[in-house]
Amino acid sequence: MSLTGELERAPAFIPYGRQWVDEADVVAVSEVLRSDWLTTGPMVGRFENAFAAVAGSAHAVALANGTAALHAMVAALGIGPGDEVIVPAMTFAATANCALFQGATPRFADVDPATLLLDPAAVEALVTPSTRAVIAVDYAGQPCDYPALEAIAERHGIELLADACHSLGGALAGRPVGSLARMSAFSLHPVKPITAGEGGVVTTDDDVLAEAVRRFRNHGIATDHRAREALGTWSYAVETLGYNYRLSDIHCALGLSQLGRLAAWTERRREIAERYDRAFAELTALAPLARRVGAGSAWHLYVVQLAEGADRKGVFEALRRWGIGVNVHYIPLHLHPYYRERLGVEPGLCPVAERAYERILSLPIFPAMGEDEVSRVIAAVIDAMERFA
The missing domain is CATH 3.90.1150.10 (Aspartate Aminotransferase, domain 1)
Structure with missing residues (x-):
C-alpha cells in the first residue's frame, strides 16, 4: 500500500493524544470566571462529588496534578525514610518519584510480556520487611490484576495503591476504576480521558485517608476557610507538613463539564x-x-x-x-x-x-x-x- x-x-x-474542548466547556469556565470564587470555592466540591460517583468511591479529592495525587497517597499512609514502595518499571517517572519525595525507596518490578501490566509474581519476589506499599499502574488504560495484587498485599500486610492516571472510565469485573485499591490516583492532563487543563484526583473509601489527603493539599492545615467561617474563628493549625496542591474552581469547572462526556x-x-x-x-x-x-x-x-x-x-x-x-x-x-x-x-x-x-x-x-x-x-x-x- x-x-x-x-x-x-x-x-x-x-x-x-489530544484534548477535546467544546463550547460547553468554555461556558462552564466562563461562569466561574464571572463568579466570586476562583479557587477553594463551591465548584471544587461539585467536581469531587461527581468524580466520586463515576469512580464508585466514597471520596474524591481534587489536587493540582496527577503527580500531586500520587504524592498525596503515599504521604497519607505515612510512608517515609526506610520504607520501600514497589512500582512497575514500565511507567512514567511520577509513579516512582512519589516515593522518593517522601524519602522512601522505589523498587522496580517487571511486567507481564503480553499486557505490560505489573506482574504479580514479580511483586511477590520483591516484598521485604521494609515494603509498605505497591503501586499498580493501569498501563495504557487497562486495569491491572487487582485480585492477585490484593492477595499479595493482604498476605504481607502492605498497602495496594493504584496509579489510575491512564484508566478513568475503565472497569474490572464490573467495578469502576477508582474503587479497586485502597487509594487511586488520577491525572487530568490534556491527553488523559478527561482534562481540567492540569489536575489530579485521589479516590478512596477511607474517611481518615481522604481527610489526610485534603490536609496534605492545603499546607497540612486541619481546617479550610469555610470551616473557620462556620465556626466564627480566625484560628487555624498546621498539623502536618503539607503542600499547596490545591486545584482551582476554574480547573474543576472544566473537569466537571468534561466528566459528563x-x-x-x-x-x-x-x-x-x-x-x-x-x-x-x-x-x-x-x-x-x-x-x-x-x-x-x-x-x-x-x-x-x-x-x-x-x-x-x-x-x-x-x-x-x-x-x-x-x-x-x-x-x-x-x-x-x-x-x-x-x-x-x-x-x-x-x-x-x-x-x-x-x-x-x-x-x-x-x-x-x-x-x-x-x-x-x-x-x-x-x-x-x-x-x-
Missing part, C-alpha cells in the same frame, strides 16, 4: 481501537497488547509491539514523516540515569520491560479523531511495516 496520494491530500499532523469518549476510543485491531490482524510483525478477561480498558493509549528484528526506529521515523504522531511509552524507569545513580539499578533488572521497550509504539487514539484520520494512521502503519518489518 502506498501513501503517496494520502500524503498529498492530508499533510496535517495527527498527535498520539467520559462514557461517550471511552466508547469512541474503544471503536478506534477495534478498527485498528481489524486492520492490523493480518500483520505478522505487529501485535496489539493482550486484553485481560473481564477488564474494560479506558484506551488511553493504543500500544503495539513489533516483532523481534523489526526496525522500530525506521517505522517510527517513517510514521513521523507521514504526519502520524506515534510515540513510545515508556523508557523503563531503571534505565534512566537519575535512578541508576540514586538507586544503583542497572540494565537487566527487568528484562521483560526492557525487551518490550525496544519494540513498542503508541499510535494516535483520542475521541476527536475523525474516521479519515483513523484511516490515515492505518494506511501509514501498514506501509511502514511493509518497508521496515
Whole structure:
C-alpha cells in the first residue's frame, strides 16, 4: 500500500493524544470566571462529588496534578525514610518519584510480556520487611490484576495503591476504576480521558485517608476557610507538613463539564481501537497488547509491539514523516540515569520491560479523531511495516 496520494491530500499532523474542548466547556469556565470564587470555592466540591460517583468511591479529592495525587497517597499512609514502595518499571517517572519525595525507596518490578501490566509474581519476589506499599499502574488504560495484587498485599500486610492516571472510565469485573485499591490516583492532563487543563484526583473509601489527603493539599492545615467561617474563628493549625496542591474552581469547572462526556469518549476510543485491531490482524510483525478477561480498558493509549528484528526506529521515523504522531511509552524507569545513580539499578533488572521497550509504539487514539484520520494512521502503519518489518 502506498501513501503517496494520502500524503498529498492530508499533510496535517495527527498527535498520539489530544484534548477535546467544546463550547460547553468554555461556558462552564466562563461562569466561574464571572463568579466570586476562583479557587477553594463551591465548584471544587461539585467536581469531587461527581468524580466520586463515576469512580464508585466514597471520596474524591481534587489536587493540582496527577503527580500531586500520587504524592498525596503515599504521604497519607505515612510512608517515609526506610520504607520501600514497589512500582512497575514500565511507567512514567511520577509513579516512582512519589516515593522518593517522601524519602522512601522505589523498587522496580517487571511486567507481564503480553499486557505490560505489573506482574504479580514479580511483586511477590520483591516484598521485604521494609515494603509498605505497591503501586499498580493501569498501563495504557487497562486495569491491572487487582485480585492477585490484593492477595499479595493482604498476605504481607502492605498497602495496594493504584496509579489510575491512564484508566478513568475503565472497569474490572464490573467495578469502576477508582474503587479497586485502597487509594487511586488520577491525572487530568490534556491527553488523559478527561482534562481540567492540569489536575489530579485521589479516590478512596477511607474517611481518615481522604481527610489526610485534603490536609496534605492545603499546607497540612486541619481546617479550610469555610470551616473557620462556620465556626466564627480566625484560628487555624498546621498539623502536618503539607503542600499547596490545591486545584482551582476554574480547573474543576472544566473537569466537571468534561466528566459528563467520559462514557461517550471511552466508547469512541474503544471503536478506534477495534478498527485498528481489524486492520492490523493480518500483520505478522505487529501485535496489539493482550486484553485481560473481564477488564474494560479506558484506551488511553493504543500500544503495539513489533516483532523481534523489526526496525522500530525506521517505522517510527517513517510514521513521523507521514504526519502520524506515534510515540513510545515508556523508557523503563531503571534505565534512566537519575535512578541508576540514586538507586544503583542497572540494565537487566527487568528484562521483560526492557525487551518490550525496544519494540513498542503508541499510535494516535483520542475521541476527536475523525474516521479519515483513523484511516490515515492505518494506511501509514501498514506501509511502514511493509518497508521496515
